Amino acid sequence: MAIEKSRRDFLGLAFGSVAAVGGVLALGAMKATWDPLPSVMAAGFTTVDLSTIKPGEFRKVVWRGKPIFILRKDKTKFKKCDNRDTKLSEKDFLVVIGLCTHLGCIPEWLPDQNKFYCACHGGEYDACAVNTFGPPPRPLDIPPYKITGTKMVLGELGSKCKALIAKNPTNKAS
Amino acid sequence: MMAEIRKAKGIMDWLDQRLATETLTKVLMTEYWIPKNINFLWAMGVILTTMFGILFISGLFLLMYYKPDTKLAFDSVNYTIMQEVYYGWLWRHMHAVAASVVFLVIYIHMFVAIYYGSYKKGREMIWISGMLLFVLFSAAGFSGYMLPWGQMSYWAAQVITNLFGAIPFIGPDLVVWIRGNFFVSDPTLTRFFMLHVLLFPIIIIAAIVFHFYSLRIPHVNNQEGEHFDFDEEAEKYKAGKKKESKVIPFWPVFLSKDLFVVGVFLIFYFYLVGFNYEFAMDPINFEPANYMKTPTHIYPEWYFLWSYEVLRGFFFPIAGLKPFTLGLLGFAIANIVFFILPWLDRSPVVAPAHKRGAFNIWFWLMLIDMIGLAVYGKVPPNGVYVLGGTDITPWFGFTFTVGFFILLFIALPMITIRERKRAGGAK
Numbered sequence: 390m391a392i393e394k395s396r397r398d399f400l401g402l403a404f405g406s407v408a409a410v411g412g413v414l415a416l417g418a419m420k421a422t423w424d425p426l427p428s429v430m431a432a433g434f435t436t437v438d439l440s441t442i443k444p445g446e447f448r449k450v451v452w453r454g455k456p457i458f459i460l461r462k463d464k465t466k467f468k469k470c471d472n473r474d475t476k477l478s479e480k481d482f483l484v485v486i487g488l489c490t491h492l493g494c495i496p497e498w499l500p501d502q503n504k505f506y507c508a509c510h511g512g513e514y515d516a517c518a519v520n521t522f523g524p525p526p527r528p529l530d531i532p533p534y535k536i537t538g539t540k541m542v543l544g545e546l547g548s549k550c551k552a553l554i555a556k557n558p559t560n561k562a563s
Numbered sequence: 564m565m566a567e568i569r570k571a572k573g574i575m576d577w578l579d580q581r582l583a584t585e586t587l588t589k590v591l592m593t594e595y596w597i598p599k600n601i602n603f604l605w606a607m608g609v610i611l612t613t614m615f616g617i618l619f620i621s622g623l624f625l626l627m628y629y630k631p632d633t634k635l636a637f638d639s640v641n642y643t644i645m646q647e648v649y650y651g652w653l654w655r656h657m658h659a660v661a662a663s664v665v666f667l668v669i670y671i672h673m674f675v676a677i678y679y680g681s682y683k684k685g686r687e688m689i690w691i692s693g694m695l696l697f698v699l700f701s702a703a704g705f706s707g708y709m710l711p712w713g714q715m716s717y718w719a720a721q722v723i724t725n726l727f728g729a730i731p732f733i734g735p736d737l738v739v740w741i742r743g744n745f746f747v748s749d750p751t752l753t754r755f756f757m758l759h760v761l762l763f764p765i766i767i768i769a770a771i772v773f774h775f776y777s778l779r780i781p782h783v784n785n786q787e788g789e790h791f792d793f794d795e796e797a798e799k800y801k802a803g804k805k806k807e808s809k810v811i812p813f814w815p816v817f818l819s820k821d822l823f824v825v826g827v828f829l830i831f832y833f834y835l836v837g838f839n840y841e842f843a844m845d846p847i848n849f850e851p852a853n854y855m856k857t858p859t860h861i862y863p864e865w866y867f868l869w870s871y872e873v874l875r876g877f878f879f880p881i882a883g884l885k886p887f888t889l890g891l892l893g894f895a896i897a898n899i900v901f902f903i904l905p906w907l908d909r910s911p912v913v914a915p916a917h918k919r920g921a922f923n924i925w926f927w928l929m930l931i932d933m934i935g936l937a938v939y940g941k942v943p944p945n946g947v948y949v950l951g952g953t954d955i956t957p958w959f960g961f962t963f964t965v966g967f968f969i970l971l972f973i974a975l976p977m978i979t980i981r982e983r984k985r986a987g988g989a990k
Contacts, residue, residue, distance in 0.1 A: 423740060423741075423743065423754070424740060424743075425739060425740070425742075425743050425744055425745075425750065426743070426750070429743065429744050429745075429750065433745055451855075453745035453746055454744070454745055454746025454747075454748060454854050455746065456855060492857070492861075492944075493857055494857045494859070495855060495856065495857065508859070509857070509859045510945075510946075524945065
């Protein structure tokens with residue numbers, strides 16, 4: 390009896406270990422299959438050539454399914470601000486995520502009125518994308534980006550951008 | 564011992580020798596005993612089973628033409644199925660309307676159980692497996708709503724998957740992992756398609772079987788919450804004392820009446836399918852999904868409105884917690900709190916609410932509160948009701964939300980502890 394019992398214990402233990410190892414490996418494979426594909430991850434970076442943007446030009450690019458607003462402000466009447474604009478030699482750019490911080494609608498840039506206007510609930514932001522009217526709780530968020538030469542890569546966090554985000558404690562994007 | 568196989572007297576006998584069909588029929592049908600003292604509200608379970616069958620069958624035909632690809636999904640539903648496929652519109656309306664009314668019947672089923680105290684004194688597993696089915700149906704509803712890839716499909720998916728972002732530390736990565744991309748897109752659609760047409764239906768079928776099984780030992784409750792010996796009553800019935808016996812067999816006596824109720828319900832259901840299906844087909848969803856354009860007002864289907872309102876209900880910080888965090892916590896608790904209802908009710912009394920004094924008031928307040936939550940879940944968050952220059956809109960949702968938690972976590976235990984003491988101490 391004693392021998393038989395220990396034999397069965399051995400069988401149980403052996404099967405238990407094989408099943409546990411197999412189970413963990415299977416879970417690992419399942420988790421990895423749900424992971425975003427390498428092509429999707431690679432597409433998570435958007436490169437913009439800032440030298441092609443003229444003074445006063447407003448450009449909308451797409452990064453990770455979100456609209457990114459780029460506004461070049463030097464040599465214009467648009468309000469500038471050191472804590473939110475990024476400088477490239479003498480050029481002055483505002484780079485923000487174009488989703489209203491109230492409920493995520495996409496605001497519109499009104500150059501004549503020098504402001505962003507959100508049609509959903511009437512929120513307004515100045516040319517620095519700081520909320521000035523309506524329900525938005527905070528300025529538009531600054532996305533992570535890195536500038537190398539005249540090229541800006543959205544999705545990588547460069548030192549300039551990091552410093553700007555540090556000056557905006559309410560910034561949610563990372 | 565293997566059964567002795569004789570020359571069969573007929574096809575039933577042939578089957579019985581091999582599958583014990585006679586015993587099986589007795590166990591599942593003719594000698595499965597149901598109390599006599601019940602009413603039409605006891606037919607909700609069979610109605611739900613029927614509705615699941617309708618969802619399954621209509622789903623099969625939709626699956627023949629549906630294409631789970633962000634470039635093709637919208638047209639495969641709105642052109643191919645709705646305009647080309649013979650009776651394609653019928654399957655779609657049946658599927659959409661059934662998905663909606665199935666929740667109506669689930670809520671009735673739940674509130675009937677609460678009213679008659681059918682969730683306690685040995686019936687806890689019936690209640691818990693039923694709640695599990697509620698959660699599974701919610702998951703199936705949410706994943707299915709994504710498939711037509713309209714504006715409401717898209718933004719509902721965006722908002723709901725975003726909620727996981729609030730989980731500390733892993734939140735933002737978890738959102739990307741669930742979506743399979745940084746935003747709701749093709750990989751999101753294909754994985755939720757898999758869940759909707761395969762995994763969820765299989766788990767739901769298993770959970771339905773378990774729910775039925777969980778009724779066997781404690782038996783179905785009755786209108787008065789009366790406790791009696793089912794074996795004794797069954798013997799009376801079998802001895803021919805049918806009038807005296809307190810039970811009836813599931814088949815044919817109970818089911819014949821149940822099927823009559825199912826018939827009445829199906830007439831109402833097909834009336835909706837044919838003539839009044841708009842409530843299940845939001846007009847915003849007839850615009851293709853556009854990730855660059857948010858609809859101005861996003862709201863869920865009616866059956867999620869009450870918990871959605873709990874999510875939005877908090878709008879100012881309390882005890883250092885941000886409204887967003889509070890809303891999310893409230894939402895998470897609201898979705899699982901009914902699982903522990905048998906333990907929030909501290910009284911052993913099983914009786915209809917109208918015979919339980921304060922519990923009766925609690926029951927109706929709970930129902931009104933949840934309807935209130937659902938009504939305000941559809942109202943835009945601000946600017947609808949203004950009183951003397953102050954926007955009082957968010958206060959309605961806040962009041963119903965706080966009321967919901969007070970009723971469940973404070974009022975219910977207090978009322979039922981008092982009831983237990985009056986009934987003669989703890990049991």
